[in-house]
Amino acid sequence: MSNIAHTHYPQSGFLAILGAGESGVGAAILGKDKGFDVFVSDKGGISDDYKATLRKEKIAFEEQQHSEDKIMQAALVVKSPGIPEHAPLVKALKAANIPVISEIEFAAQYTDAKLYCITGSNGKSTTTMLTYYMLQRGGVNVGLAGNIGKSFALQVAREKYDVYVLEISSFMLDDMYQFRADVAVILNITPDHLDRYDQHMENYVASKFRIIRNQTKDDYFIYCLDDEETIKGLSLFKTEAQHLPFTQKQLVEQGAYIDDQKNIIIQVPNKDIFAMNMEELSLQGKHNAYNNMASGLIAKVQELRNQTMKESMESYVNIEHRLEHVACIGGVNYINDSKATNVNSVWYALESFSPDIILIMGGVDKGNDYGMLRDLVKSKVKAIVCIGKDTVRIHESFEDETEVIINSSSMQDAVEIASYLAKKGDTVLLSPACASFDWFKNYEERGEKFKEAVMSL
Incomplete structure (x- = not known):
C-alpha cells in the first residue's frame, strides 16, 4: 500500500524543484529516475557538492535566480521547506493551480x-x-x-x-x-x-x-x-x-x-x-x-x-550539538546545545543542569517570548554572554533576573568571557534560543566554533 492516500499528482512531464539543498537534490534524482523532465532552481548559491551531483546525474539547474516563466510551465513543483508560503513565486504557482508539494510528499x-x-x-x-x-x-x-x-x-x-x-x-x-x-x-x-x-x-x-x-x-x-x-x-x-x-x-x-x-x-x-x-x-x-x-x-x-x-x-548516546558535553576544564563543564534554536529548547537545557550556569545565547531572534525562561534564569544562571547581532531583547528580558549580561564580538570571545566568569563546579552552556544566520551558516557551524573555542582555552 502506498503512503499517499490517493495520488492526484502528475506522474510524468516537467518537474520543477525549488531549492537545491539535501531535500531538493534528492527529489531531483528521484524525479529523474521516475522519468520526469527535471529542473532545479535555487534563488541563492548551490554548494559545490550538490552541483557536482546534479551534473553527474545530468539534471538541469540554475542558481542565484528563479526563471519564473520556465518554472510556471511545470506540471508539478517540489519546494524546499525553507521557502515560505507567501513567497511571490509560490503564490503565483498556487494561483495557476500547479501543485506545490514537499519532498516527503x-x-x-x-x-x-x-x-x-x-x-x-x-x-x-x-x-x-x-x-x-x-x-x-x-x-x-x-x-x-x-x-x-x-x-x-x-x-x-x-x-x-x-x-x-x-x-x-x-x-x-x-x-x-x-x-x-x-x-x-x-x-x-x-x-x-x-x-x-x-x-x-x-x-x-x-x-x-x-x-x-x-x-x-x-x-x-x-x-x-x-x-x-x-x-x-x-x-x-x-x-x-x-x-x-x-x-x-x-x-x-x-x-x-x-x-x-x-x-x-x-x-x-x-x-x-x-x-x-x-x-x-x-x-x-x-x-x-x-x-x-x-x-x-x-x-x-x-x-x-x-x-x-x-x-x-x-x-544510546545523544546527537551532536544537543546538550553535548564538550569538556571539563578546571572543574567547569562546557556544554554545546547549539541546536537549541527556540526558547523552549533552552528551557529544557536549563532544567537539565544544576546552578551555577553561565549561559551563552543570542543570534537571529524569531519573535521569541523569553518570559518562560525568567524563573529558571533567576534560579540557575549567574551570567549571560550574548552572541550575534541582535542582543537588545535579551538584555531587556533578563536585566532583573541576572547580575551580569555581557555582549561578545565572536564565539571565541564569548567562550573566553564565560571561562573567566566561571568557577569550579559551574557549567558554561551554549544554548542560543535563536537561529544562527547572522554569524554562522547554521547551528552546526555555531556548535563547531564553540567546541573549537573551548578546546583552545
Missing part, C-alpha cells in the same frame, strides 16, 4: 515502506535518532530521513528500506496533503517559528496536526498527554488512528506512563508490557523520559523485543 508516492513520522517543537531529533538506533539494533531494515540525515527522496530512489523513521518539521507538513503516516508522533507543541504563522499559535498547532491527516484505523497516533497545546488540538483534529498517549502525570491503560517505583511502563494492545527504571536510561532529565516513552511506543508497535528496547535505551 513527493517521495512517499514511490515507497510502500512503513513510515514512522515524528514532529514536535522539541526533542524531535533525539527521539528520531533514538528510535532509529533502537530499530537498527532490533534488526529492522530501517532508513533515517526528513529533517535529519540523507534525503528521503534519494533513499527511496536508490535504497530499499522496509521502514523509515522521519523527523518532520512544521514547514514540511505545510506542503503535505495526501501523505499518510503509519505511526504519527507529536512530542509537544510550544511557540516556535511564529514568524511563519502570522504570529498565531493556532496556525502553528494546525500545522503540527497535519501529521495525522489520512491516518486509518490500522495506524497509530502517539502524543503527550501532559502537553497543553496538543490536548487542545485533539478536540479540533480527529483521526481514526489508535491513540497511544504518554504521560508523567497519570496512569494510562494503553500508552506509556511512570509508576510509583519510577519505572517507565509501556503498554500497546496485544503486545507484551515493557518496564524499565528511569535511572537506567542513558538520557537523563524529565524531557528525555518523554523522548524515551515516545521511542519506546514506536518500538512496541514494531514488535521489538523488550530486551532490545532496554539495551538500546541504556546505551
Whole structure:
C-alpha cells in the first residue's frame, strides 16, 4: 500500500524543484529516475557538492535566480521547506493551480515502506535518532530521513528500506496533503517559528496536526498527554488512528506512563508490557523520559523485543550539538546545545543542569517570548554572554533576573568571557534560543566554533 492516500499528482512531464539543498537534490534524482523532465532552481548559491551531483546525474539547474516563466510551465513543483508560503513565486504557482508539494510528499508516492513520522517543537531529533538506533539494533531494515540525515527522496530512489523513521518539521507538513503516516508522533507543541504563522499559535498547532491527516484505523497516533497545546488540538483534529498517549502525570491503560517505583511502563494492545527504571536510561532529565516513552511506543508497535528496547535505551548516546558535553576544564563543564534554536529548547537545557550556569545565547531572534525562561534564569544562571547581532531583547528580558549580561564580538570571545566568569563546579552552556544566520551558516557551524573555542582555552 502506498503512503499517499490517493495520488492526484502528475506522474510524468516537467518537474520543477525549488531549492537545491539535501531535500531538493534528492527529489531531483528521484524525479529523474521516475522519468520526469527535471529542473532545479535555487534563488541563492548551490554548494559545490550538490552541483557536482546534479551534473553527474545530468539534471538541469540554475542558481542565484528563479526563471519564473520556465518554472510556471511545470506540471508539478517540489519546494524546499525553507521557502515560505507567501513567497511571490509560490503564490503565483498556487494561483495557476500547479501543485506545490514537499519532498516527503513527493517521495512517499514511490515507497510502500512503513513510515514512522515524528514532529514536535522539541526533542524531535533525539527521539528520531533514538528510535532509529533502537530499530537498527532490533534488526529492522530501517532508513533515517526528513529533517535529519540523507534525503528521503534519494533513499527511496536508490535504497530499499522496509521502514523509515522521519523527523518532520512544521514547514514540511505545510506542503503535505495526501501523505499518510503509519505511526504519527507529536512530542509537544510550544511557540516556535511564529514568524511563519502570522504570529498565531493556532496556525502553528494546525500545522503540527497535519501529521495525522489520512491516518486509518490500522495506524497509530502517539502524543503527550501532559502537553497543553496538543490536548487542545485533539478536540479540533480527529483521526481514526489508535491513540497511544504518554504521560508523567497519570496512569494510562494503553500508552506509556511512570509508576510509583519510577519505572517507565509501556503498554500497546496485544503486545507484551515493557518496564524499565528511569535511572537506567542513558538520557537523563524529565524531557528525555518523554523522548524515551515516545521511542519506546514506536518500538512496541514494531514488535521489538523488550530486551532490545532496554539495551538500546541504556546505551544510546545523544546527537551532536544537543546538550553535548564538550569538556571539563578546571572543574567547569562546557556544554554545546547549539541546536537549541527556540526558547523552549533552552528551557529544557536549563532544567537539565544544576546552578551555577553561565549561559551563552543570542543570534537571529524569531519573535521569541523569553518570559518562560525568567524563573529558571533567576534560579540557575549567574551570567549571560550574548552572541550575534541582535542582543537588545535579551538584555531587556533578563536585566532583573541576572547580575551580569555581557555582549561578545565572536564565539571565541564569548567562550573566553564565560571561562573567566566561571568557577569550579559551574557549567558554561551554549544554548542560543535563536537561529544562527547572522554569524554562522547554521547551528552546526555555531556548535563547531564553540567546541573549537573551548578546546583552545
